[in-house]
Amino acid sequence: MATPELSRTTSRPPVSRPTPGNLSGTVLVHDQVKLKSKERRKKDVPVITEDSIPDETSQKENKIKKRKREPQSTADEDIEVAPASEKKTKKKKLRLAAEAESNSATAPDDIVQHKKRKNKTGFPDPNEDASLPEQSQKYAPKQSGLAYAFLQFHRPKKWKFNKARQNWLIRNIWSSHLIPDTHLALVYGYLAKVQGGVRESLLLSCRTALDKSNVEEPSNDKAASTDTTAVSTAAPEAAIENAKETRARALMDILESSPATTS
Numbered sequence: 001m002a003t004p005e006l007s008r009t010t011s012r013p014p015v016s017r018p019t020p021g022n023l024s025g026t027v028l029v030h031d032q033v034k035l036k037s038k039e040r041r042k043k044d045v046p047v048i049t050e051d052s053i054p055d056e057t058s059q060k061e062n063k064i065k066k067r068k069r070e071p072q073s074t075a076d077e078d079i080e081v082a083p084a085s086e087k088k089t090k091k092k093k094l095r096l097a098a099e100a101e102s103n104s105a106t107a108p109d110d111i112v113q114h115k116k117r118k119n120k121t122g123f124p125d126p127n128e129d130a131s132l133p134e135q136s137q138k139y140a141p142k143q144s145g146l147a148y149a150f151l152q153f154h155r156p157k158k159w160k161f162n163k164a165r166q167n168w169l170i171r172n173i174w175s176s177h178l179i180p181d182t183h184l185a186l187v188y189g190y191l192a193k194v195q196g197g198v199r200e201s202l203l204l205s206c207r208t209a210l211d212k213s214n215v216e217e218p219s220n221d222k223a224a225s226t227d228t229t230a231v232s233t234a235a236p237e238a239a240i241e242n243a244k245e246t247r248a249r250a251l252m253d254i255l256e257s258s259p260a261t262t263s
Contacts, residue, residue: 121153123186133178145169146183149190166194170202173251174209174244184247188254195260203255209248213241 119125126132126146148165151158169187172178179187191202 117155119154121150121186123150123153123189124182125154126150126183126186129182132180145172146179146186149186152190153186166190166198170198174247176240176243188251191251192254192258193261199255199260203252206248206252206255209244210252213245 126144127150132144132146145165145168148159148162149169169179169190173187173191194202
């Protein structure tokens with residue numbers, strides 16, 4: 001009686017084997033399984049469309065955007081740091097300005113002004129000579145003929161040749177009014193460097209001035225016969241001629257003994 005019970009518990013369900021009658025049913029089940037597996041694969045595979053394919057232009061734009069984003073972070077950091085440094089510089093400028101105002105209020109004018117370069121030329125500075133006539137300062141005070149000649153010795157690097165200033169010196173070398181004796185050595189020093197046709201014309205004018213002075217003067221009898229008014233008018237002219245003769249002789253000696261350098 002025990003054996004039949006064991007056979008019931010351990011018995012397996014009968015396996016249905018395909019028979020010529022149910023063969024078509026098994027084929028349909030197999031096809032359905034294949035269809036389901038295909039549908040699952042389709043779900044897993046992403047659908048590729050024209051919109052999903054990235055263009056080259058879009059890729060470049062993305063790269064440019066990334067590059068722009070990177071320096072923005074550093075720029076933001078700089079912007080955060082800049083105000084502190086700007087505040088320091090502003091405070092420093094305000095402090096220096098306040099110190100300059102306090103110093104200008106207490107210090108004398110000659111200390112506040114820039115120190116002038118010392119005059120080591122050996123000639124008096126015509127810019128500081130208030131006794132010069134207005135015609136000697138025809139141009140701006142620092143651009144007059146005398147100041148032009150002085151600048152050549154005082155600050156040679158800043159000096160530039162000016163034909164109009166040079167002609168003024170040559171034309172008025174005989175005038176003791178426009179070029180006083182105090183500045184005569186300065187003009188001699190400048191004219192000693194001229195060259196070419198200017199130098200030759202200067203020598204010629206010196207020779208003509210000396211030749212006129214060598215002309216015979218009127219005799220004492222003729223001079224005594226002149227009236228007093230003629231003598232009074234001739235006296236200044238004689239003084240001018242004597243001054244011209246003296247300057248012509250000195251300038252000719254300088255030109256004949258010194259080399260020419262100025263154009």
